Amino acid sequence: MVHRLLLFFLFVGFSLRTTAQTPDAEGSLVKWMTLQEALEKNSKQPRPIILDFYTDWCGWCKHMMKTTYANPGIAQYINTNFYPAKFNAEGKDTIEFLGKKYLPSGPEPKAPHELAVELLKGQLMYPSTLFLNGFEPEKNAFRLNMLAPGYLDAQKIEPILVYTLENAFRNASIDDFRDQYQKAFYDSTVEQTSRTLPWIDARSFFNNPNDGKKKSLVFINTEWCNSCKVMGRASFSWDSLRTYLLDKFNLVGFNAESKDTMLYQGKAYPGGKQFHSLLPVLGKNGFAIPMLCVLDEQGQLLDAIPSYVSPWFLRDIAHFYGDDFYRKGSWVEYQAVRYGKGQ
Numbered sequence: 001m002v003h004r005l006l007l008f009f010l011f012v013g014f015s016l017r018t019t020a021q022t023p024d025a026e027g028s029l030v031k032w033m034t035l036q037e038a039l040e041k042n043s044k045q046p047r048p049i050i051l052d053f054y055t056d057w058c059g060w061c062k063h064m065m066k067t068t069y070a071n072p073g074i075a076q077y078i079n080t081n082f083y084p085a086k087f088n089a090e091g092k093d094t095i096e097f098l099g100k101k102y103l104p105s106g107p108e109p110k111a112p113h114e115l116a117v118e119l120l121k122g123q124l125m126y127p128s129t130l131f132l133n134g135f136e137p138e139k140n141a142f143r144l145n146m147l148a149p150g151y152l153d154a155q156k157i158e159p160i161l162v163y164t165l166e167n168a169f170r171n172a173s174i175d176d177f178r179d180q181y182q183k184a185f186y187d188s189t190v191e192q193t194s195r196t197l198p199w200i201d202a203r204s205f206f207n208n209p210n211d212g213k214k215k216s217l218v219f220i221n222t223e224w225c226n227s228c229k230v231m232g233r234a235s236f237s238w239d240s241l242r243t244y245l246l247d248k249f250n251l252v253g254f255n256a257e258s259k260d261t262m263l264y265q266g267k268a269y270p271g272g273k274q275f276h277s278l279l280p281v282l283g284k285n286g287f288a289i290p291m292l293c294v295l296d297e298q299g300q301l302l303d304a305i306p307s308y309v310s311p312w313f314l315r316d317i318a319h320f321y322g323d324d325f326y327r328k329g330s331w332v333e334y335q336a337v338r339y340g341k342g343q
Helices: 002-010 035-044 059-066 072-081 114-119 154-165 174-186 188-195 202-206 226-235 239-248 311-322 331-339
Strands: 049-054 083-088 095-097 100-102 128-136 141-149 215-221 249-255 262-264 267-269 291-295 301-306
Touching (some): 035 049, 035 083, 035 095, 049 059, 100 114, 128 154, 141 154, 154 226, 174 188, 174 226, 202 249, 202 262, 215 226, 215 311, 226 311, 239 311, 301 311, 311 331
Parallel strands (some): 215 249
Antiparallel strands (some): 049 128, 095 100, 215 291
């Protein structure tokens, strides 16, 4: 029951709109395409790519199609946000990937394809799933190139999907994110603790004079952002950090889709059609969701950190600014002092 409730909560924005879906011949509700089709679509409208490696004889590959990819919530989430592609790891077609052509390694029925050998780094386990995001033309490579070998059930694939789609890979490893994801959605004590945090609504914070006693952490999030929920529940509620945060900072919750007019540095910023007009200012002419902004005692912007922030990264950010190290040294110098680098 816990897992079913989580699936409903995690994919609520999509599952509530899910119309009747017809499974394909393998039982999957995911709308699979070829790798070439996924790459072409990505070049026109960037989205993360899921690449499923399978073989005709692989029983677990077929089972994953009938179970994980037959889950209506997961399938809708993938179809809406990703380009899902399937690749026969023993296929006989010539495939071009990132400007290089790959051939079958031999005529034998089970001879592995050169592309499978390269992308799976020689570890030919099926099924295996490659998650790609953030293609960088100047490097001809994806910023995220993450392999998940073996069968993935619904509970295993959920955090990977969120990690890939919401760019949590910028500031955290998948192992760290998966651990915090489990705490945020499965540990009721973490959720209960997070509810006791004294969050200040952004409208109240920006439209009333600051007392000048504390710095502020402005947590920009939305209701549909799952990495925001992980960060809001797990990172800010970490026992080793909670007391320090409450002592040194105002905690400000800012819904990025708020329609309230807010005052900042003597100027009024209205809500936008989708996102609030103050966000690019706080994000230094850009913003991501989630985003953490650090303000000094007078409300001046000190820093803006885009994307998910883990408990450990949040701890370092909090101490760097909360202990006023930023006034006397750089972030690199602070890291060297804290972790003894270069000594």
